[in-house]
Amino acid sequence: MAEKDPVARKNSGLPAQGKVSGEIAAFVKKVGAMARPNAAQDGRLLFALDATMSRQPTWDLACSLQSEMFRAIPKPSALQVQLLYFRGLGECRSSKWVIDGDALAKLMTGIACQGGHTQISKVFAHARTEHAKRRINAVVYVGDAIEENVDDLSETAGQLGLLGLPMFIFQEGRDARVEAAFRDFARLTKGAYARFDASAPQELAALLKAVAAYASGGKDLLKLQASGQAQALLAQLPR
Template identity: 55%
Template sequence: MNKDNRTPTTAGTTGSSRREIDEFLARASTIAPAPAGGRGRLMFALDATMSRQPSWDKACAIQGEMFTEAGKVGGLDMQLVYFRGFGECRASKWISDGEKLGGLMSRIDCRGGRTQIGKVLVRALEETRKAPVQALVYIGDAMEENVDILCARAGELGLKRVPMFLFQERGDRAATSAFKEMARLTRGAHLSFDSSASAELARLLKAVAVYAAGGHKALADRSRGGDAGARLLLDKLS
């Protein structure tokens, strides 16, 4: 840990502070768990535009670890959404296998184009109308859209109790401002995202996934089994 108590970072990035990580865990407690006997649903959305190409391989490894950790949680279905190129925005089917989701992501390559976060939010709203979605995780580095329109859609997700957890790579100011506001509107969280913090981020995401799938009892069971991320989140819930 460096002198200002921030997560170690790579050049050109800024890590999340301990306070920000604590806030992430606290806000994760606002997720509405899946109903008894039902399955939780967690959406993963990726920016695959060309600006992410320089660090794409490292990012894929971190994101793959996130999917694998989330996939270890029983009773949870996940959907991968990504955008790139000229108007391309695709979504997978809902699947429960985190390694399969990571495999799908590993076949995505970056292509030049503008961000399409608005399409991701529309997709999340459409899926929520079909069945509750417990959380939306977004991973990206830029924002090139009308921020007021994005925030209006984020507000709709907030009303439907779908928190956004936004992991930001690099330190683009426009993206930081937009991501923080979308997190606020959905009662989610915004955290920096870099190659040095993969284990920490994976643990945080797993804790969110555990709660989305099984609520307080699932977290307590994981905590008793020695899961550090579950223990941290359980402390916040208590």
């Protein structure tokens, strides 16, 4: 059977503010319905990024939001985070697992976007390998395109879902085919989808903080956040 055409790279603009807010509310509700992680151990969050050239305009924003995630986790609670990115001709690299958000932020600022095709399959494979070593509570992925076989990626996403590894997928841009695929990956992994909108950085920062707090310790840490996104997430969690 011939391979289906990959999802093409396309940027048709950003959604209106009202639509973004509605999508974030739905995202928060979906996250809130998930089971809380085991707070007896440090939470682990894999933060994966498409660092190909089309992401360059928002790369600084992504770095800033990532830094905000760690500032949301109160001490002495610990969230182990690993940064994974792909770019160029087959380059896909990961950092060590760290609890120092400033160190990861510094690492991100040293990464330059390079032209190349997407490598989402490597993100999925890496997540599965790391999850087998020790449970990962959540995976955040930010990207704008797919240039791989979507059916193959969906099959792998389903396998991650069976392993209990939820993915929180943020799409930059409004390519409808990319959105359909990303939503399916989130559904198959029992995670959630939202749009990455450079015009609404505060909403995205609050949402990423909520996901980070969820991965770190579940409901108890969300209580310490004052944002509307965090409180909406808290309201959806089992009492």
